[in-house]
Amino acid sequence: xxxxSQEKTRAARELTPNVDIFESESELLVVADVPGLDxxxxxxxxxxxxxxxxxxxxxxxxxxxxxxxxxxxDERIDxxxxxxxxxxxxxxxxxxxxxxxxxxxxxxxxx
Amino acid sequence: xxxxxxxxxxxxxFGASRxxxxxxxxxxxxxxxxxLERAPSFAASTPxxxxxxxxxxxxxxxxxxxxxxxxxxxxxxxxALTVKAERKVEAPEGYAVHRRERQGFxxxxxxxxxxxxxxxxxxxxxxxxxxxLTLPKAAEAQPKRVTVSTTA
Numbered sequence: 001x002x003x004x005s006q007e008k009t010r011a012a013r014e015l016t017p018n019v020d021i022f023e024s025e026s027e028l029l030v031v032a033d034v035p036g037l038d039x040x041x042x043x044x045x046x047x048x049x050x051x052x053x054x055x056x057x058x059x060x061x062x063x064x065x066x067x068x069x070x071x072x073x074d075e076r077i078d079x080x081x082x083x084x085x086x087x088x089x090x091x092x093x094x095x096x097x098x099x100x101x102x103x104x105x106x107x108x109x110x111x
Numbered sequence: 112x113x114x115x116x117x118x119x120x121x122x123x124x125f126g127a128s129r130x131x132x133x134x135x136x137x138x139x140x141x142x143x144x145x146x147l148e149r150a151p152s153f154a155a156s157t158p159x160x161x162x163x164x165x166x167x168x169x170x171x172x173x174x175x176x177x178x179x180x181x182x183x184x185x186x187x188x189x190x191a192l193t194v195k196a197e198r199k200v201e202a203p204e205g206y207a208v209h210r211r212e213r214q215g216f217x218x219x220x221x222x223x224x225x226x227x228x229x230x231x232x233x234x235x236x237x238x239x240x241x242x243x244l245t246l247p248k249a250a251e252a253q254p255k256r257v258t259v260s261t262t263a
Contacts, residue, residue, distance in 0.1 A: 018213045022206035029206060033176040033213055035240030089176035089240015 012064040017053070017091075019069060025103050028077065028095040034067045035089030042086060044093055046079040051095065076101040158196065158218055166254050168247045169224060176240035177213075183237060187230045187246060193221045196242075226252040 057065040081096025
């Protein structure tokens with residue numbers, strides 16, 4: 001009982017970051033506002049069909065604070081082609097599409 | 112619009128308190144009244160700003176994701192502070208838009224300070240979208256310890 005209530009007070013406060021989602025022929029681009037983080041505290045997890053952003057806010061005075069957001073992505077995404085960058089408090093995740101779903105230009109030959 | 116420094120500092124430190132109903136209500140009210148007083152320049156979303164008084168200095172913390180030094184303009188006097196910040200959010204070229212939650216803003220806010228500060232010593236830094244201002248108080252506003260002497 002004691003342990004349980006301790007767990008509760010320790011539970012992190014979850015913030016939902018605002019995101020923009022864009023798509024090009026070759027990738028999905030997710031842009032999230034997550035200011036004030038250490039890049040090492042940001043986790044980007046791809047576990048199809050789920051894609052999750054998780055980040056811990058350092059130095060919050062009382063309860064731990066985390067940013068978390070989960071998305072459903074389809075099979076077009078290649079988990080090996082996911083890249084993330086963090087600058088000025090904005091996280092940009094590039095989710096590359098599998099080769100089979102990227103448009104391929106086919107040359108028309110005249111015979 | 113002048114906002115009394117003290118009114119803001121009563122709310123919890125670290126502006127990340129956006130999940131709390133009280134703070135979101137307060138932001139709604141701020142926005143509403145802000146709209147009435149200065150319609151055009153008060154954009155739909157305003158950054159979260161928190162103040163603190165450390166005794167020796169007044170500090171401000173504002174969350175401004177996506178901004179770099181050139182997008183922020185700060186001026187201080189001995190008893191007032193003005194912060195201007197602008198964020199433009201544009202869709203990258205060649206991309207279709209699925210979702211847009213991040214909003215641009217153009218934010219200008221002046222604050223009356225509750226203590227005289229030394230403008231020469233004021234410092235500002237912008238790190239990963241978090242603006243931190245440290246405004247050391249003027250010598251006469253510094254807390255002083257008064258020693259009580261006992262007379263025999």
